[in-house]
Structures are given as structure tokens and as C-alpha cells.
Amino acid sequence: xxxxxxxxxxxxxxxxxxxxxxxxxxxxxxxxxxxxxxxxxxxxxxxxxxxxxxxxxxxxxxxxxxxxxxxxxxxxxxxxxxxxxxxxxxxxxxxxxxxxxxxxxxxxxxxxxxxxxxxxxxxxxxxxxxxxxxxxxxxxxxxxxxxxxxxxxxxxxxxxxxxxxxxxxxxxxxxxxxxxxxxxxxxxxxxxxxxxxxxxxxxxxxxxxxxxxxxxxxxxxxxxxxxxxxxxxxxxxxxxxxxxxxxxxxxxxxxxxxxxxxxxxxxxxxxxxxxxxxxxxxxxxxxxxxxxxxxxxxxxxxxxxxxxxxxxxxxxxxxxxxxxxxxxxxxxxxxxxxxxxxxxxxxx
Amino acid sequence: xxxxxxxxxxxxxxxxxxxxxxxxxxxxxxxxxxxxxxxxxxxxxxxxxxxxxxxxxxxxxxxxxxxxxxxxxxxxxxxxxxxxxxxxxxxxxxxxxxxxxxxxxxxxxxxxxxxxxxxxxxxxxxxxxxxxxxxxxxxxxxxxxxxxxxxxxxxxxxxxxxxxxxxxxxxxxxxxxxxxxxxxxxxxxxxxxxxxxxxxxxxxxxxxxxxxxxxxxxxxxxxxxxxxxxxxxxxxxxxxxxxxxxxxxxxxxxxxxxxxxxxxxxxxxxxxxxxxxxxxxxxxxxxxxxxxxxxxxxxxxxxxxxxxxxxxxxxxxxxxxxxxxxxxxxxxxxxxxxxxxxxxxxxxxxxxxxxxxxxxxxxxxxxxxx
Numbered sequence: 113x114x115x116x117x118x119x120x121x122x123x124x125x126x127x128x129x130x131x132x133x134x135x136x137x138x139x140x141x142x143x144x145x146x147x148x149x150x151x152x153x154x155x156x157x158x159x160x161x162x163x164x165x166x167x168x169x170x171x172x173x174x175x176x177x178x179x180x181x182x183x184x185x186x187x188x189x190x191x192x193x194x195x196x197x198x199x200x201x202x203x204x205x206x207x208x209x210x211x212x213x214x215x216x217x218x219x220x221x222x223x224x225x226x227x228x229x230x231x232x233x234x235x236x237x238x239x240x241x242x243x244x245x246x247x248x249x250x251x252x253x254x255x256x257x258x259x260x261x262x263x264x265x266x267x268x269x270x271x272x273x274x275x276x277x278x279x280x281x282x283x284x285x286x287x288x289x290x291x292x293x294x295x296x297x298x299x300x301x302x303x304x305x306x307x308x309x310x311x312x313x314x315x316x317x318x319x320x321x322x323x324x325x326x327x328x329x330x331x332x333x334x335x336x337x338x339x340x341x342x343x344x345x346x347x348x349x350x351x352x353x354x355x356x357x358x359x360x361x362x363x364x365x366x367x368x369x370x371x372x373x374x375x376x377x378x379x380x381x382x383x384x385x386x387x388x389x390x391x392x393x394x395x396x397x398x399x400x401x402x403x404x405x406x407x408x409x410x411x412x413x414x415x416x417x418x419x420x421x422x423x424x425x426x427x428x429x430x431x432x433x434x435x436x437x438x439x440x441x442x443x444x445x446x447x448x449x450x451x452x453x454x455x456x457x458x459x460x
Numbered sequence: 461x462x463x464x465x466x467x468x469x470x471x472x473x474x475x476x477x478x479x480x481x482x483x484x485x486x487x488x489x490x491x492x493x494x495x496x497x498x499x500x501x502x503x504x505x506x507x508x509x510x511x512x513x514x515x516x517x518x519x520x521x522x523x524x525x526x527x528x529x530x531x532x533x534x535x536x537x538x539x540x541x542x543x544x545x546x547x548x549x550x551x552x553x554x555x556x557x558x559x560x561x562x563x564x565x566x567x568x569x570x571x572x573x574x575x576x577x578x579x580x581x582x583x584x585x586x587x588x589x590x591x592x593x594x595x596x597x598x599x600x601x602x603x604x605x606x607x608x609x610x611x612x613x614x615x616x617x618x619x620x621x622x623x624x625x626x627x628x629x630x631x632x633x634x635x636x637x638x639x640x641x642x643x644x645x646x647x648x649x650x651x652x653x654x655x656x657x658x659x660x661x662x663x664x665x666x667x668x669x670x671x672x673x674x675x676x677x678x679x680x681x682x683x684x685x686x687x688x689x690x691x692x693x694x695x696x697x698x699x700x701x702x703x704x705x706x707x708x709x710x711x712x713x714x715x716x717x718x719x720x721x722x723x724x725x726x727x728x729x730x731x732x733x734x735x736x737x738x739x740x741x742x743x744x745x746x747x748x749x750x751x752x753x754x755x756x757x758x759x760x761x762x763x764x765x766x767x768x769x770x771x772x773x774x775x776x777x778x779x780x781x782x783x784x785x786x787x788x789x790x791x792x793x794x795x796x797x798x799x800x801x802x803x804x805x806x807x808x809x810x811x812x813x814x815x816x817x818x819x820x821x822x823x824x825x826x827x828x829x830x
Binding site (some may be wrong): 114116117118119120121122123124125126128163177178179197198199200201203204205207239240241242243244245247248310313314317330331334335337338339340341342 | 487488489490491492493494505507508526528529531532535536569570571572573574575577578633635636638639642643646647649651652653654655656657658664665666667668669670671672685687688689690692754755758
């Protein structure tokens with residue numbers, strides 16, 4: 113699910129050791145450093161921004177609220193975060209992470225090159241989304257040494273969820289159920305889609321969500337899209353919503369369709385999802401008609417083709433008939449032998 | 461000015477630079493404090509990376525991603541030819557193949573995600589001319605639609621501030637207050653809100669809201685910046701948790717006086733630096749010359765974007781000439797040794813003869829219950 117990026121994240125993002133203790137991060141750091149050694153890089157730079165900070169949060173807990181942020185990881189020794197903002201803002205930024213050394217981004221290419229020092233090569237993670245000019249600046253500053261992308265092994269690492277992460281995703285799934293229920297109830301009460309989307313967000317926040325975003329159809333049976341203006345308030349039948357909620361950094365997302373009368377599209381979407389759920393296990397490829405993506409600290413952490421045991425996936429069955437689209441979706445934790453359904457969105 | 465006149469300004473600049481095709485690129489970030497000239501020219505907040513192609517003959521084409529954003533794009537900008545795709549680079553290549561582009565200029569390339577930018581560079585060529593500064597300069601005035609939206613956004617900001625005064629209390633976390641105010645603003649029609657809010661008994665600056673609970677004696681400082689249909693507009697306010705002290709009331713009144721003096725000099729032909737200089741002079745007269753500079757402040761205001769931050773920072777080194785229909789916030793926001801950091805700021809529009817305040821009431825030092 114793709115959301116319109118918000119201009120500033122405002123929820124509770126301070127690192128809470130009771131939720132994700134230092135031992136969880138130490139284990140991740142050990143795995144990451146093993147990958148660095150294998151790749152032969154002296155240091156690693158991780159990029160995160162307010163629209164997608166999953167890689168950075170996985171290692172540091174840090175949520176970049178304002179803009180592009182870099183985490184610098186040596187093979188040994190202390191990590192450092194370069195965050196946007198003035199020096200006066202760093203005390204507040206330090207609350208977001210277990211890492212003690214948080215500094216202004218400043219001249220990022222120079223700061224990265226100095227951190228690399230005499231190191232032979234610089235590993236990168238999530239640099240594909242780095243602003244091009246900043247990427248070029250860093251590449252120039254560390255030249256002739258290479259930038260080596262480690263996305264593939266590191267993305268795979270973070271897709272496998274620990275027991276503690278799975279608990280947080282179960283919590284996110286409950287919040288998603290709260291939000292989708294509120295959307296359906298609001299529409300049933302005669303509200304327009306904008307009010308219903310806001311009701312979904314409010315319900316999730318009231319239940320403890322860190323963030324909640326709801327998109328909705330702009331026309332009967334339309335694909336859920338960001339709502340821009342008060343004029344988007346329309347009573348629609350059928351109507352769809354795409355909702356994402358966040359629990360201590362972990363996302364749950366899903367779609368819900370609301371219609372007064374059953375439709376063939378609804379039935380087909382449900383059948384497709386049921387077939388996908390029946391086939392879901394580690395190594396499986398899903399049947400046509402259902403899209404899947406790994407989900408966790410990012411809304412989209414990777415492909416769902418094939419499914420990997422240990423990862424969590426958002427499954428979306430969709431069918432269109434007569435210009436109306438209907439959805440059936442689920443959130444599943446995949447094991448070697450099957451799957452655990454964390455949430456399932458029924459058409460209402 | 462309407463959007464067509466803004467495009468005319470760009471076309472004249474393209475002609476002067478002998479540019480045949482402008483490829484304005486959007487990274488899908490629609491932030492108060494970030495320039496996104498493609499969004500500024502489109503008048504549209506695309507869901508994914510997107511582009512506006514503007515030919516020298518005035519023809520335009522909007523390319524949006526992902527493909528399913530087509531319905532929304534067509535609803536918002538029905539006058540534009542539209543291509544919706546899941547692959548911006550491929551769609552751009554196909555569009556340029558259908559009609560050779562001639563000499564190309566770009567905006568926003570350096571802000572595009574690196575992987576995509578590499579592909580775009582292969583298509584538009586390394587000789588494409590960066591035209592960011594020129595386009596930013598000639599499109600500084602807001603359109604009538606943006607001004608109308610800015611006024612709605614300011615009304616929401618003022619109502620949201622009243623809501624904050626009503627619901628804020630000691631013991632509530634900063635972030636929970638910020639989220640509540642955001643939801644309230646959304647309920648009034650905002651589609652986003654740059655709400656920087658922090659609190660403390662003696663703050664050195666403002667930051668994004670944390671999990672810290674509000675305490676009696678804190679000053680909450682907040683930049684409330686709702687967006688209405690994409691147009692941001694800002695007010696800046698300070699609020700005491702419990703009754704404010706006499707010295708806080710006195711120093712806040714000084715800042716408001718400095719702000720009013722700065723706003724009074726606004727008219728077409730004046731320089732942005734005149735505003736900042738006037739504010740500084742008031743503070744200097746009051747004995748605070750040392751505090752007219754970083755780290756005690758960042759700037760005396762700034763543009764309010766729907767993609768453009770023109771006329772830039774309100775600062776003594778910004779000599780941009782003010783034009784009618786520029787809109788920006790004047791905020792003397794700064795640290796004072798007796799009180800810590802204070803925020804007060806009002807949004808204004810430059811009129812033909814002076815200025816128009818967009819807010820209904822001047823900033824006052826507010827208070828919430830303990």
C-alpha cells in the first residue's frame with residue numbers, strides 16, 4: 113500500500129526500551145555486521161526518510177520525522193545518526209533511538225567520508241530512495257572507493273520477524289480491525305467517505321495506534337485514494353477503503369469493501385483470497401488474483417513471490433466488475449507449514 | 461493570477477533560455493519546508509513520483525504514478541492531458557519518443573530517488589539544463605486558488621489552536637496533543653498539517669513533539685501549518701501550562717510588537733530583508749541585539765508552500781523584491797534569556813499597495829489548565 117507522505121510525523125515515536133529492548137537491537141546489529149564482513153565493507157550507511165524508514169528503524173529505532181536521515185555503522189565501535197535539524201533539535205532527536213551519538217546532518221557527504229576514514233569500501237542500505245543529489249555527493253566524497261548496495265541480504269534479514277516483532281504486529285492487526293470496523297460503521301450510519309476515513313483514523317489512534325492513515329474511493333467502487341479536499345466527502349455505494357495503522361513502528365494494512373448488495377466482484381475477491389490463504393506457507397507462490405507484499409517496519413518490505421517462512425505479508429484479493437472494484441485482504445504470518453492469520457478483512 | 465498565467469511566466473522564461481521542453485519532476489514529497497516545483501506547476505499532490513511536461517508551444521502533459529492515481533489526477537486537474545503509469549521513466553520515454561523534445565530543461569531532478577533519477581537521466585540526457593532557480597523565481601506569486609486555499613488553511617489553524625487551548629493540560633504527552641490537534645484540523649478540512657510542537661520550562665528551540673508529558677510551568681510552542689487542498693499556511697503560537705509569569709507576558713508582547721512592525725513594512729517593491737531588519741531593530745532597541753542571530757533564532761519567517769517556498773526565508777540577507785500575491789509567514793520566533801524560546805507568527809499576502817493579514821487575530825500568549 114502506498115500512502116501520500118505526510119509533511120511531519122507527530123505520533124509517539126520515542127524509543128521505549130520496555131517495548132523493544134536493547135538486546136533486540138544488539139542481535140540485529142550482530143547479524144548486520146556479519147553481512148558487512150561478508151561483503152567486505154568497512155562501514156555501512158543506512159538511509160531513512162519520513163515516507164519509508166523501515167531499514168533505519170530496524171537497526172536504530174530512529175524515526176526520521178523531518179527528512180532524509182543517515183545512520184552510520186562501523187564494523188566495530190559506536191554508531192552515529194545524522195539527522196535533519198539544527199543542533200538545538202538533537203536532544204529531542206536523541207529520544208528516538210538507543211544510539212547516543214545523534215548529530216545534525218550538516219554537510220552529509222563530508223561527514224560520511226570522515227566516518228569512513230581509511231576504510232576500503234562503503235556499504236549502503238536503502239540508498240535507492242536517497243535524493244539523487246545527496247547520493248551523488250556521497251559517492252563523490254568517498255571516491256574512488258565504491259558504494260556497495262547491501263539491500264538484498266539486509267532486506268532479507270529484516271523480513272524475518274522475531275517473536276517480539278510478531279507480537280507487535282499482532283497488536284497492529286488489532287488496531288487495523290478497530291479502524292476498519294469504524295470505517296464500516298461510519299458508512300453504515302450514512303457518512304461520506306471522508307468522514308468515514310477520519311472516523312477510522314480516530315478510532316485507531318484512540319485505541320493506541322502510533323499512526324493511522326485511511327484512503328477511500330472517490331467514486332462508487334473506486335480504488336482507495338488519498339482524500340485531498342472537503343469536496344471528497346461523498347456517500348458512495350459501494351465504497352472501498354485502504355487503511356494502514358502503526359503499532360510501535362510496525363505497520364498493518366488492509367482493504368475493506370462496503371456495499372449494500374452482494375456483488376460478483378466481492379465474491380470473486382473473496383474466493384481469490386481464500387485460495388491464497390489455503391496455499392500460503394513458506395516457499396509457496398500465490399495463485400493469480402492476489403497480490404502479496406512483506407510488511408513490518410515498512411508498508412512494503414519486499415515481494416511476496418514466493419512467500420518466506422518467518423515473514424509477515426499483506427495479501428490483497430481484488431476483482432472488478434461493471435467498473436466497480438471489490439477487495440478481500442488479510443495479514444498473515446507465514447511458517448514452514450502454513451500461516452497464521454493476524455487479520456482478515458471481510459466485505460461488509 | 462491563475463494557473464495558466466503562472467505557466468505563461470514559465471514559458472516566457474523557457475523562451476529566454478531557448479528551452480523546448482521542460483520536464484518538471486516530483487518526488488511525491490509535499491512538504492511545507494521542501495521545494496517541489498513540479499507540484500507547484502501541476503497544482504496537484506501526486507501519490508507517487510510524477511512529471512509535468514511543458515512544451516514551448518504551451519502544451520502540457522501530466523504523468524503520474526502509480527497508474528491507479530489516474531482517477532484522482534483527472535478529478536483534480538481535468539484540464540491537463542494525463543498519462544498514468546506504474547513506471548515514470550518508461551512513460552516519460554514513450555512520451556518523448558512520440559514527439560522529439562528538442563532542448564530539455566528540468567526541475568527537481570536532484571531530489572528524485574536515486575535509482576529512478578539514474579533512469580530518468582538516461583532518457584532526458586546529461587545535457588538537460590537545470591531550471592529550478594529560474595522557475596522558482598518566476599512563479600513566486602500565489603494563484604487565486606492558492607490564496608483562497610491559504611485563507612481556508614489559516615482559518616483551520618486558528619480553530620485548531622483554540623482546540624489546543626481547550627484540550628491541552630498538564631500530564632498530556634506532547635505527541636498526544638499534537639495528534640489530537642492534527643485530527644481536529646483534518647476534521648475541519650485540512651489534508652495535512654506541519655505541526656511542530658514542543659514544550660518545556662525554558663526551551664532553546666523548537667522540535668518535533670516527543671513523548672514528554674506537559675508539566676505546570678511549561679511553555680508549549682507550536683507552528684500550526686494545516687494544508688487545504690495542498691496549500692500550507694502557518695500561524696505560530698506559544699501557550700503557558702498554567703498561568704504565565706509577568707515576565708513571560710511582557711517578553712511575549714515585545715515579540716508581537718516586533719512582528720507587527722515587520723509586517724507593517726510589507727508592500728510590493730520592498731525587500732524581504734526589510735521585514736527581518738525591522739524586526740531586528742525592535743529587538744535591538746529592547747536590548748536583545750545579541751539574540752538576533754543563530755543559535756537564538758533560525759529565521760524571521762518563510763514562504764508557505766504548495767511546492768514553492770518563495771520568497772524564501774524572511775532574513776536580513778534575503779534581498780528578494782516583494783511582489784503582489786506573494787504569501788508568507790512572518791514569525792520573529794526566537795530565544796530570550798528570561799523566558800526561553802517563544803513562537804509568534806502571522807501569515808500575510810502582499811497586496812497591490814501593502815499587505816493583507818490572513819489570520820483573524822494576532823498571536824497572544826495563551827494558557828491551558830494544569
